[in-house]
Amino acid sequence: MKAYYWESHHGNFGDDLNLWLWDALLPGFRDVHPEILLVGVGTVLNPALLPAGQKKLVVGSGYGYGTPPDIGNPAEWDVRAVRGPLTAAKLGLPPERAITDPAAMITDMPEFQSLPKVHRKTFIPHWESAEFGMWEAVCEPVGLAYLDPRGEAKSVIRHIAQSELIIAESMHGAILADAFRVPWIAVSTSRSINNFKWNDWASSVGTTYEPRYVPVSTRAEAVAKRSRFWGVRFDGEQPAPEATPQNPGGEVMTRRPPSQTGLRGMAKQFLASPSVLALWQAGRAEPRLSPDNVLEERKEQFRTMLDGIRRDYF
Structure with a gap:
């Protein structure tokens, strides 16, 4: 597989982390199924960005711009997880596919x-x-x-x-x-x-x-x-x-x-x-933090989803 990410001339760490994150989350992914594109961190679920005619494994990406892609063809799309419930609704996915942004898993490294x-x-x-x-x-x-x-x-x-x-x-x-x-x-x-x-x-x-x-x-x-x-x-x-x-x-x-x-x-x-x-x-406003139990539940769901990918592709 090859990891897709939006590469900008100016650099942006939220996109650039795709260069190494998937080696930690899915070790060996680069050595299997060269025809498949792993679509991970980023607001990239847009047909203008992703190539047609190539199978895409979506692992936590988000929608946010342009027209949502038609993911109905299983020969082109395997959507295991998206960033959140708004993306899931836009793509017509069941709520359980809305886990969270993959960047949250960096804390496990x-x-x-x-x-x-x-x-x-x-x-x-x-x-x-x-x-x-x-x-x-x-x-x-x-x-x-x-x-x-x-x-x-x-x-x-x-x-x-x-x-x-x-x-x-x-x-x-x-x-x-x-x-x-x-x-x-x-x-x-x-x-x-x-x-x-x-x-x-x-x-x-x-x-x-x-x-x-x-x-x-x-x-x-x-x-x-x-x-x-x-x-x-x-x-x-x-x-x-x-x-x-x-x-x-x-x-x-x-x-x-x-x-x-x-x-x-x-x-x-x-x-x-x-x-x-x-x-x-x-800087003097009341800060936010998501509930500990919700974040850990989402991370555990993400780990389970990654286990499923390993079984099916490795």
Whole structure:
């Protein structure tokens, strides 16, 4: 089998973890049935993404964009589990196929267990916010560690596990925090966010998604998200990254923000002040955590489902 994942030019740890997760959950999967595509973590159940004419083994993926695929042909589809009940309903699957996001199983891996806490509060934005915003600079006065979701996946996950609180715009930031039993607070920089996938996952583990709104931090971010910045709506322009360092080494990005000196830097800091205030307020909200028994029940269902795959394919 070959694992499918959405590969982005910017990198996104929630997608990139597919590169090694299935070697832990289904050891040896790469050596069997080369004609089958394993479709795992991600909002990828979309006919525009997945190839027609090839059998797909779906193990916890989610729907969220475009047209739901027609999974009626067993020669092309073997859907063992999906991310949550909303995806199951969209695909016409029985409720028992809605388990949870496979990323929750990462906590079973020895390398992520018994890690010491070294970060008090961490903010992990959506990749698009990281690409076009200046969130490192916003986090500094708020006293938050900044965690870039475009960093190397295992490093990002270790940082989440070693935090005492996660403030997440990244959905997989919240999923991993919840799995590691790290309290989390959801935020969003867009009032028009597609919350289907968040609600899909949250309902699978018995919690709710109620994000706190945080304004965008730069004009470029507003352009990318077709949103407002200081009361002005930006739509249809081409954004350019602002004040966001690149990550040539592929490691987790938790560096201090670039110095904002001079008139231009001072102006940027002033314009980002609503983001600073809103993020500070968000960090003092009541955090969430799914019930222990619900999460463990879903993980046990996932283990049982994996046992079934081993019997049928290995």
